Amino acid sequence: MKVNPQINTTSATVEIFKTNVTHNQLANKIVADFKQLYPEYRINFDLEDCDKILRIESYTGIDILGILNYGSLNNLEINLIDY
Numbered sequence: 001m002k003v004n005p006q007i008n009t010t011s012a013t014v015e016i017f018k019t020n021v022t023h024n025q026l027a028n029k030i031v032a033d034f035k036q037l038y039p040e041y042r043i044n045f046d047l048e049d050c051d052k053i054l055r056i057e058s059y060t061g062i063d064i065l066g067i068l069n070y071g072s073l074n075n076l077e078i079n080l081i082d083y
Contacts, residue, residue: 013059
């Protein structure tokens with residue numbers, strides 16, 4: 001069987017979190033902190049959304065409890081959105 005090397009069969013996990021982050025400066029600090037803790041994650045904020053969305057994508061799984069604990073330890077509201 002021939003396999004096409006251009007097709008990636010591995011799918012990413014994506015988790016969406018509602019936050020109380022309102023400023024780009026804080027969002028950038030959080031992204032930098034998470035990049036140190038989880039260098040394999042793709043992380044971004046959508047502060048224009050009413051839920052101030054934190055989006056995390058990974059091919060190796062996402063440490064949801066670690067993300068939630070980071071919020072608690074830093075007096076931030078970070079809640080997983082169930083979809």
